[in-house]
Amino acid sequence: FKGTQVLSRPSPKLQGTPNNLPDLGEVRGQETAKRALEIAAAGGHNLLMSGPPGAGKSMLASRLPSILPPLRPRELLEVSMISSLAGELADGRLTDRRPFRAPHHSASMAALVGGGIKAKPGEVSLAHNGVLFLDELPEFNPQVLDSLRQPLESGEAVIARANHRVSYPARIQLIAAMNPCRCGYAGEPGHQCRRGARCASEYQARVSGPLLDRIDLRIDVPAVTAADLITPTASETSAAVGARVAEARRIQRERFLSLGVSASTNAEAPASVIETIAAPDPGGLQFLHDAAKSLALSARGYHRVLKLARTLADLDGLDTVGRIHLAEALSYRGQDLARQAA
Structure with missing residues (x-):
């Protein structure tokens, strides 16, 4: 308090990263x-x-x-x-x-x-x-x-x-x-x-x-x-996959920080923001329009497809969401397809 001594910086008591996580x-x-x-x-x-x-x-x-x-x-x-x-x-x-x-x-x-x-x-x-x-x-x-x-x-x-x-x-x-x-x-x-x-x-x-x-x-x-x-097959380790995940999350975090949005992942992004950052190219836009009509996507389902497509584009390191990203995102909503067929 008198200014005669500088306190050392407190060090957190961390457990450390476990080495036995399943790979x-x-x-x-x-x-x-x-x-x-x-x-x-x-x-x-x-x-x-x-x-x-x-x-x-x-x-x-x-x-x-x-x-x-x-x-x-x-x-x-x-x-x-x-x-x-x-x-x-x-x-x-x-x-x-x-x-x-x-x-x-x-x-x-x-x-x-x-x-x-x-x-x-x-x-x-x-x-x-x-x-x-x-x-x-x-x-x-x-x-x-x-x-x-x-x-x-x-x-x-x-x-x-x-x-x-x-x-x-x-x-x-x-x-x-x-x-x-x-x-x-x-x-x-x-x-x-x-x-x-x-x-x-x-x-x-x-x-x-x-x-x-x-x-x-x-x-x-x-x-x-x-x-x-x-059959022995080479499979990617968690370290290799985790590096791609970390890079995709870094891209998302910097994007939302520049927009002033309090979100760190695409899944947390508000609907108004995701429509801007996940706007597809002309080919993807027409594909999304046809898919939304044929699959009768709800408003929430539509925005979740956009969020998923934005993540796929981030994993590829691309700024624009393309038709291929939208097609893969829609393929993961398989139960919507089954319901529409029924």
Whole structure:
């Protein structure tokens, strides 16, 4: 206080980066799913994987943290404050790894969104600036799943109780996995469900349409064949994929900073901004017009296709969104195509 001594700069008590993160190079086959995982990581997009048991859905999801960039200082502070409120900040040590929360499908609404006597943050807030992984998605209570619709749209979880009204940040990336039907093998060659088409339709109906509309990428993850496991094939490591993801996120961050927009990924961009930064070239514009009309895209679905196409262009290092980016973005909304065909 007297100015006779200069205090040393405080050093944060970081846990350090763990060296035992699962690597994406360990996954055999599933090239389409790995491509979708890279796109989801680059733009912060929500992803739904559907496939039979043992196809590798959970294995792929567990490797997402290894390709995500570390938390920036401001993000680290936000994540640490939420963990401290929930009593999960072990020994006061901070980590720059993005949160990865994977609650069991028996979780209640209070556990997922937050609540209780003291209105503590739930899993959706503990996954702030990170990933919320929901395995066996249709096994969750439908009301619990629908409670995620508001946090996914606004980026915050509002808990209103008789004595409390608390708002926690909840900017998350939702990654979900599910089987195509209750028995798990609908659509697989050589398998026929005993209950017929009802087995798949009733099981998938447990996930509401409004929640699905908030998911940018929906992919089928087929079963891995024995040939994929026996034949040695070189697969990209998490370090190689993570470098492309980090570069794409840097491009997005600098773009939004120059525009004065409080967003760091394309998935967080407001609709008015995404229409400007993802304006396609003339060929892409006509293609998008025809696709939106034939697929009957909702307003939210239209903007999410633009966000996804902008991320694809960023991964390619291009300033303009082209027809090829829009076509790939639309291909990841496969359930819209199936609904239109029906």
